Amino acid sequence: DGGITQSPKYLFRKEGQNVTLSCEQNLNHDAMYWYRQDPGQGLRLIYYSQIVNDFQKGDIAEGYSVSREKKESFPLTVTSAQKNPTAFYLCASSGRPRTGVGNQPQHFGDGTRLSIL
Amino acid sequence: GQQLNQSPQSMFIQEGEDVSMNCTSSSIFNTWLWYKQDPGEGPVLLIALYKAGELTSNGRLTAQFGITRKDSFLNISASIPSDVGIYFCAGQRGNKLVFGAGTILRVKS
Numbered sequence: 001d002g003g004i005t006q007s008p009k010y011l012f013r014k015e016g017q018n019v020t021l022s023c024e025q026n027l028n029h030d031a032m033y034w035y036r037q038d039p040g041q042g043l044r045l046i047y048y049s050q051i052v053n054d055f056q057k058g059d060i061a062e063g064y065s066v067s068r069e070k071k072e073s074f075p076l077t078v079t080s081a082q083k084n085p086t087a088f089y090l091c092a093s094s095g096r097p098r099t100g101v102g103n104q105p106q107h108f109g110d111g112t113r114l115s116i117l
Numbered sequence: 118g119q120q121l122n123q124s125p126q127s128m129f130i131q132e133g134e135d136v137s138m139n140c141t142s143s144s145i146f147n148t149w150l151w152y153k154q155d156p157g158e159g160p161v162l163l164i165a166l167y168k169a170g171e172l173t174s175n176g177r178l179t180a181q182f183g184i185t186r187k188d189s190f191l192n193i194s195a196s197i198p199s200d201v202g203i204y205f206c207a208g209q210r211g212n213k214l215v216f217g218a219g220t221i222l223r224v225k226s
């Protein structure tokens with residue numbers, strides 16, 4: 001089945017530790033995204049990548065880093081500089097814009113819940 | 118960052134009732150999207166709207182892209198227990214999405 005796989009489902013971080021969240025897609029999508037979701041709020045964009053080896057900061061990039069070495073993979077590292085990392089992290093991807101229609105909708109993985117020990 | 122104004126914040130309705138929720142923005146969007154999120158899972162796309170004035174249905178769901186391109190609504194007809202969850206609107210500009218804060222739907226059986 002085609003889809004977006006995020007792992008792990010749950011992750012715990014110790015003080016001063018960096019942790020990496022995995023996101024893999026087999027939809028052949030060019031663009032990939034990372035969002036953070038806090039209770040009672042909508043999703044906020046952390047980083048996005050429109051093509052391999054290129055990525056841009058979103059609205060809340062501080063304390064996070066990403067890489068895009070392969071089309072299928074877009075891992076997110078939550079660094080020790082992120083002082084409030086407890087949240088639900090969602091990865092998404094979208095295909096190329098279609099002529100006459102525009103940008104394709106984003107499709108999401110099932111998320112990783114990160115907590116502080 | 119900008120967020121959309123989504124209302125109501127939550128709804129508690131009787132099974133079989135129709136539901137309506139909407140999103141407004143001070144900015145224009147090229148595309149409006151509606152997602153549903155179940156607890157502990159990622160949002161699932163329900164309806165995508167690409168043209169101002171467009172009215173699109175997906176089963177019991179109907180959504181419209183406002184003429185001004187600054188708003189959208191979602192209707193659910195004859196609600197059932199599995200409709201519970203959080204519904205998000207999102208406006209798309211280029212490759213970026215702006216999300217509403219969500220409408221929590223609870224259904225009384």
